[in-house]
Amino acid sequence: MKRRQFLQTSVAGGVLAFPGTALLTARSISASPPEGLQRLFGNIDQIRKLGDAYLSANPDERDIGALQALTVPAEDLRLAADAIGTDFASGNVVQIDGWILSRTEARHCALYSLLGSEIS
Amino acid sequence: MHIDSSELESSSIVEGDICIIGAGAAGISMALEWIGSRRKVILLEAGGMSWEAESQEQYRGDVVGQPYFPLSAARLRYFGGTTGHWAGFCAPLDEIDFEDRDWVPGSTWPIELSDLHPFYARANKVLELGPYEYGADYWEAQDPDVRRLPLGENFWTKMWQFSPPTRFNLVYKDAIVKARNIQLYTHATVCDIQANENLTAIDGLLIRTLEGAEHHVRAEHFVMACGAIQNARLLLASNRQAANGIGNDHDLVGRHFMEHIEVPGANLVFEKPQSLKMYAAAPRVAGALTPARGELALSGEMERRNRILHGTASMEPGRWGEDIKSTFQNFTPEVLDQWRLEEERGHPRGERPPPSQPAPGREFRLKTRQEQAPNPDSRVTLSDERDELGMPRTKLDWRLTELDKRSIRRFYELLGQELGRTGLGRVQLADWLIDDDDMNWPSFLSGAWHHMGTTKMHDDPRQGVVDADCKVHGIDNLHVAGSATFASAGAPNPTLTLVALTLRLSDHIKALVS
Numbered sequence: 001m002k003r004r005q006f007l008q009t010s011v012a013g014g015v016l017a018f019p020g021t022a023l024l025t026a027r028s029i030s031a032s033p034p035e036g037l038q039r040l041f042g043n044i045d046q047i048r049k050l051g052d053a054y055l056s057a058n059p060d061e062r063d064i065g066a067l068q069a070l071t072v073p074a075e076d077l078r079l080a081a082d083a084i085g086t087d088f089a090s091g092n093v094v095q096i097d098g099w100i101l102s103r104t105e106a107r108h109c110a111l112y113s114l115l116g117s118e119i120s
Numbered sequence: 121m122h123i124d125s126s127e128l129e130s131s132s133i134v135e136g137d138i139c140i141i142g143a144g145a146a147g148i149s150m151a152l153e154w155i156g157s158r159r160k161v162i163l164l165e166a167g168g169m170s171w172e173a174e175s176q177e178q179y180r181g182d183v184v185g186q187p188y189f190p191l192s193a194a195r196l197r198y199f200g201g202t203t204g205h206w207a208g209f210c211a212p213l214d215e216i217d218f219e220d221r222d223w224v225p226g227s228t229w230p231i232e233l234s235d236l237h238p239f240y241a242r243a244n245k246v247l248e249l250g251p252y253e254y255g256a257d258y259w260e261a262q263d264p265d266v267r268r269l270p271l272g273e274n275f276w277t278k279m280w281q282f283s284p285p286t287r288f289n290l291v292y293k294d295a296i297v298k299a300r301n302i303q304l305y306t307h308a309t310v311c312d313i314q315a316n317e318n319l320t321a322i323d324g325l326l327i328r329t330l331e332g333a334e335h336h337v338r339a340e341h342f343v344m345a346c347g348a349i350q351n352a353r354l355l356l357a358s359n360r361q362a363a364n365g366i367g368n369d370h371d372l373v374g375r376h377f378m379e380h381i382e383v384p385g386a387n388l389v390f391e392k393p394q395s396l397k398m399y400a401a402a403p404r405v406a407g408a409l410t411p412a413r414g415e416l417a418l419s420g421e422m423e424r425r426n427r428i429l430h431g432t433a434s435m436e437p438g439r440w441g442e443d444i445k446s447t448f449q450n451f452t453p454e455v456l457d458q459w460r461l462e463e464e465r466g467h468p469r470g471e472r473p474p475p476s477q478p479a480p481g482r483e484f485r486l487k488t489r490q491e492q493a494p495n496p497d498s499r500v501t502l503s504d505e506r507d508e509l510g511m512p513r514t515k516l517d518w519r520l521t522e523l524d525k526r527s528i529r530r531f532y533e534l535l536g537q538e539l540g541r542t543g544l545g546r547v548q549l550a551d552w553l554i555d556d557d558d559m560n561w562p563s564f565l566s567g568a569w570h571h572m573g574t575t576k577m578h579d580d581p582r583q584g585v586v587d588a589d590c591k592v593h594g595i596d597n598l599h600v601a602g603s604a605t606f607a608s609a610g611a612p613n614p615t616l617t618l619v620a621l622t623l624r625l626s627d628h629i630k631a632l633v634s
Contacts (some may be wrong), residue, residue: 013583040389040546088541093533097550100536 032075034108036084037101044112051113053096054106072096074108121629122169122297124310130333136162136303138629139325139339141310141354144201144614146602146622148288148296149246149347153626155299159633164327164338166309167198168345169293171460173344174330178309178507179350181438186565188518191452194569195245195347196460199306200289202347202569203615205459208285209251211278211612212240212620216420216430217491223427224523226376226494227608230579230588239620246619247283248291250412257414261396266398268414271538274422277398277414278432278611283567307336311341311511313358313366313598316607321596322366328509340599341629345622348377348571348604352500353514353576355585367575367592370582374500374574377516378492378609379567381524382447384440385433385488385553386532393480400478415489417611418531426534428527431490432611433535437481440550447566462583486532486547489568491609493523500574518567522559531555572606590625601625 003087033047041047061070072079087093089101093107101109138154140147143165154161167175175198181191188194195604196204213236218229241252253259256277257270268277296304305327312326344351352374356365365373384537398414415432423430492498498519502512529549536547552562578584581593590605601615601622612616 036391036543037546040391085543088537091537093537093540093592095533095549095554098551098554100533100540100547100549102540 002040018050022039027047033112034080034105036081037105037109048113048116049111050096050099050101050106051109051111053108054094057094058110061107061110062114064111064114067107067114071104071107071111074111080104080108085114121301121302122304122306124168124336125305125327126329126331126333127435128333128335130466132335134162134305134335134337136314136337136339137158138162138341138343138632139164139337139600140188140343140345140601141325142166142201142344142346142350143199143288143296143304144196144345144602145288145349146201146618147343148200148292149243149622150345150601150626151296151299151302151304152246152292153623153630155295157301158346159301160588161302162339163296163304164308164310164325164337165304165306167196168306169199170195170289171198171204175307178509178511179514180351180507181516182503182505183516185517185519186561187448188516188567189448189569190453191349191514191516192505193205193456195571196402199290199293200287201303202614203286203288205456206283206615208283210244210247210283210616211280211282212236212254213610213612213617214278214417214420214430216423217608217610219420221424224429224493224608226496226576226583229607230577230584231427236617236624239623240302240616242623243616243619244281246286246623247616248286249281249283249616255455256398256414257416258371263397265395269394269396269400269416269544271416271542271544274419274534275411275538276417276419278417279412279414280612282411282413283615301346304316309338309509309511310346310354311357311509313354315361315366315595319362319366320594322598330508340633341599342600343601343625343629344575344604345601347602348574349500349514349516351572351602351604352377352602353502353511355502356502357512363578367585367595367598369594372496372576372583372585375496375498376494376573376576377498377500377518378494378606379518379574380570380609380611380613381431381488381490381492381520381528382437382568383488383528383562384444384485384550384564385528386486386550387439387548388435388484388486388534388539388545389548390482390484391543393482394484395478395480396435396484397478401436416486416535418534422534426529426530429491430611431488431527431531433486433488433531435484435486437478437483438485439483440485444562444564446564447568448566486535488528488531490524490528490531490612492613493521493577493610494573495519495521498573520561525553525559525561529556541600568613570609572603572609572614575600575604576607577605578607589628590621599625599629
């Protein structure tokens with residue numbers, strides 16, 4: 001992964017909370033574009049676009065902490081690949097802009113999109 | 121023997137044992153089976169020995185419902201029929217097509233796939249195909265570069281073989297014309313089917329020529345082999361003795377008109393570049409007699425579980441762009457005419473240049489080839505207008521259903537899931553498939569000039585026009601040959617199956633007359 005494609009931000013001195021999940025302590029929050037999709041599409045704009053579309057369809061997940069709690073870190077490639085494989089095998093897929101994606105990679109796109117907008 | 125009906129004395133009576141109406145793929149396939157027999161076979165062709173504008177014009181008709189190709193150009197009206205411009209795609213139907221699928225009402229056949237296997241093998245020869253081998257294993261064994269995509273058990277690769285394509289006009293004209301017991305009458309348009317008083321048997325046919333002459337045909341057995349649209353037209357128009365037409369006691373003639381739905385369905389992006397020789401357009405496989413290619417199909421188990429129709433997806437390099445045209449728009453009547461003319465001018469048969477090994481690529485466009493659900497409202501009826509011979513013209517009302525579209529969408533959803541699971545790539549549905557609630561069809565929806573149904577097969581006369589032997593219910597000596605008898609359309613192009621069914625019918629009639 002290229003460093004410039006790795007977005008990082010932090011939520012300083014506070015907590016993240018969203019309905020139905022435990023409180024998350026303040027920590028560094030990072031997100032990288034889902035590796036498989038990045039390789040597939042070859043551009044990050046497409047990943048942001050998919051993330052935005054996912055969030056529009058799932059507004060209750062428009063929360064960095066919520067998304068982090070719901071999915072494995074995209075930068076842990078092995079863990080992410082396992083989760084994505086499990087999603088596809090179990091039918092836990094979503095359709096975004098016509099693309100058939102695993103729920104995990106869709107959330108990775110959303111997280112990437114959210115973090116990108118926070119640091120911009 | 122060839123006789124031009126326009127040269128017969130008016131009111132001639134033509135007599136034989138078997139009369140075949142229509143000299144296209146079905147009619148000629150049947151006639152070939154009878155060469156050398158002791159039976160006199162009359163083969164009636166409405167057109168001439170070659171294409172004639174005046175004759176072709178009799179096929180003009182109205183199109184209502186889904187947009188469709190002009191009826192005057194969707195079929196060919198001369199000896200050889202529509203094989204004069206067909207592309208040669210051949211594959212047998214599949215097991216699932218013959219199953220009793222409660223989610224596809226009206227699709228049940230009274231026969232099984234195993235009943236057709238011996239006839240498919242014979243049809244393969246008539247259509248100048250390779251061995252009767254349609255398993256991907258066989259074709260992989262012919263060429264180490266031909267490999268299936270490594271998908272799981274939910275998907276399989278259905279194989280097509282490609283006929284040269286056999287132009288029946290060129291390939292079988294001599295055999296038919298030289299056969300002593302076959303009498304081919306050209307310019308002989310059947311305008312009325314005349315039954316006995318009780319409508320239990322056919323006594324004869326009225327034929328007319330464009331010059332205004334009328335003749336009569338008498339035979340023991342009659343076989344309608346005019347194609348699904350014209351068969352229905354002729355039965356419906358033969359309404360002097362039965363108000364609804366011959367064989368139409370249950371208002372089924374003309375209904376259940378089916379086409380193959382051909383439409384862009386999705387884009388596919390592979391993780392790694394793929395050559396996909398197995399799926400490339402008509403590759404010449406080393407060591408094989410004919411070109412063959414595969415298309416992706418969903419397993420019968422998955423179609424059952426998802427309660428969807430049977431179809432396949434072809435793969436071609438590239439992505440679908442903004443300016444998508446339908447098959448009808450790409451292959452206009454003028455283009456089809458060009459194909460026919462190339463053949464007539466001596467285009468070398470079977471010598472198409474072999475495509476090179478496809479360049480590896482990551483992006484492919486997927487095109488659907490799917491059956492449509494049998495739909496009684498999708499139908500052929502008679503127009504108020506009459507042609508020059510006094511026959512009511514055809515009105516085609518091609519209609520599709522919610523199940524047709526839902527099946528296409530679900531196929532690509534499941535394919536996307538499978539490609540993701542295997543890590544091969546991702547699938548993007550075409551825009552027109554994205555919205556679950558949108559049941560509209562795009563402007564580039566196409567059929568494939570495959571006319572099926574209209575006299576479909578069923579044991580129950582209230583559900584089908586012909587029985588399992590292709591005999592019209594209630595009429596002892598009237599049979600239908602061809603794709604009009606299909607109870608369901610299946611995924612593949614119909615020619616191989618319609619010839620197989622015709623050969624089976626021919627055997628049946630031989631048993632009747634022996």
